[in-house]
Amino acid sequence: MMAFPERLTLAFLRSAVEHGALIANGVAVQTIIGGGGRVFGAHVCDQLTGQVGEVRARVTVNATGPWARDVLAGSPLTESIAGPPPTVRSEGIYLVTRELSTTMVLTVSGHGHFSFAPWRGLSLIGPTETPYRDAVEDWRLTHASIEAFLEEINSASMVPVRLGLDDVVAAYGGLRPLTEQNGEDTYNASRASELVDHRRDGLAGIVTATGGKYISSRAFVQKAVTALAKREGLTIRRSSSATTLLAGCLPTGEHTRHAGGIDERTVAIVEQIYGADADDVLAAAIERPILARTVTHDGIPLAAVAHSARHESPRTLLDLLLRRTGIGTVGRPADDDLAEMAQIAGAELGWDAARITREIADARAGLGVPVD
Numbered sequence: 001m002m003a004f005p006e007r008l009t010l011a012f013l014r015s016a017v018e019h020g021a022l023i024a025n026g027v028a029v030q031t032i033i034g035g036g037g038r039v040f041g042a043h044v045c046d047q048l049t050g051q052v053g054e055v056r057a058r059v060t061v062n063a064t065g066p067w068a069r070d071v072l073a074g075s076p077l078t079e080s081i082a083g084p085p086p087t088v089r090s091e092g093i094y095l096v097t098r099e100l101s102t103t104m105v106l107t108v109s110g111h112g113h114f115s116f117a118p119w120r121g122l123s124l125i126g127p128t129e130t131p132y133r134d135a136v137e138d139w140r141l142t143h144a145s146i147e148a149f150l151e152e153i154n155s156a157s158m159v160p161v162r163l164g165l166d167d168v169v170a171a172y173g174g175l176r177p178l179t180e181q182n183g184e185d186t187y188n189a190s191r192a193s194e195l196v197d198h199r200r201d202g203l204a205g206i207v208t209a210t211g212g213k214y215i216s217s218r219a220f221v222q223k224a225v226t227a228l229a230k231r232e233g234l235t236i237r238r239s240s241s242a243t244t245l246l247a248g249c250l251p252t253g254e255h256t257r258h259a260g261g262i263d264e265r266t267v268a269i270v271e272q273i274y275g276a277d278a279d280d281v282l283a284a285a286i287e288r289p290i291l292a293r294t295v296t297h298d299g300i301p302l303a304a305v306a307h308s309a310r311h312e313s314p315r316t317l318l319d320l321l322l323r324r325t326g327i328g329t330v331g332r333p334a335d336d337d338l339a340e341m342a343q344i345a346g347a348e349l350g351w352d353a354a355r356i357t358r359e360i361a362d363a364r365a366g367l368g369v370p371v372d
């Protein structure tokens, strides 16, 4: 079971940057721009600062998952090719609880299946498969969804437990980017990936790449890039991504050097999460013992906050806790710990006192179990 898939996405991005890509975190497409039957790029807006800009490209790839149709529908140039909104989408959620089983247990119930997976000394239960009919931008994880899933777990699960809201330490969810709709039956709808060249709609220079599974995404991108290069008459190098380690990965069997004096549990989780960068994180904890203090049940130290803030471009404390360090994915930290982590991150990122207060409030609201 992967400890922290968000860092796999980060590893994809870091690898792309090592090969010359420019990336922008937290920057949204506002309008797709172009003229004369061709897309040139997009007007974009930084979601944090409000700064606007323009990105120009030979080919624009709309890879916005469940939002892909709405991004097209939101621009005058592409509105007519967006197609009608789907009548139903598929919501999936996961709940995190204390460890209920040390082996993976799969339950097949009336409308799908879910598992109890042992994960970081806890249980990760899910996913659900629930029809969702409202706008994508309005989707959020609600108490109602969590309570409905708890009811299903209590009535159908193979694990003899009765769970209530108090047992849930964290919850996640999202909408699946399905490529085809099969009536109301989102469970059996296709998970195939799909590359749509909008030249078929009379607009060149833009493709939509959507659907699929996380696990098949590398192969899908290889196929998509090869097809785009051929179409645009570009010569590209043969892809080596199937056989090359991603940036920051530690080859199997290799271990960190800087483990002296640090708790074994911390070494294990830092290696698992930080891979080749574990040495740097542990060295910081050894040099500044204050950073060796752990802030999760499985031993993630404050040094992880300092390292990620300095080297991994988080935009907010919530971003840092959920998508860099894995501290926030196992529940909401204690208020004192949150305040200390905000100070450490703020010192690296130049936040003033007012910003630190705001970051703590946003992180408190965004972690744990949502309040409707």
Ligand SMILES: Cc1cc2nc3c(=O)[nH]c(=O)nc-3n(C[C@H](O)[C@H](O)[C@H](O)COP(=O)(O)OP(=O)(O)OC[C@H]3O[C@@H](n4cnc5c(N)ncnc54)[C@H](O)[C@@H]3O)c2cc1C
Residues within 6 Å of the ligand: 027, 028, 029, 030, 063, 064, 065, 066, 067, 071, 091, 092, 093, 094, 127, 128, 173, 174, 175, 176, 177, 209, 210, 211, 212, 213, 214, 215, 216
């Ligand atoms: C509950 C759940 C469980 C899943 N389990 C699995 C699993 O076990 N295995 C598996 O392989 N797959 C799984 N999937 C599917 C997997 O998550 C998706 O297939 C995958 O995330 C699709 O990747 P993507 O990059 O196409 O879209 P996404 O991951 O959805 O990324 C789209 C991105 O576009 C951004 N975006 C939206 N609008 C704009 C805009 N206007 N401008 C700029 N950016 C924008 C979004 O913020 C988002 O970051 C699961 C999905 C869910 C919801």
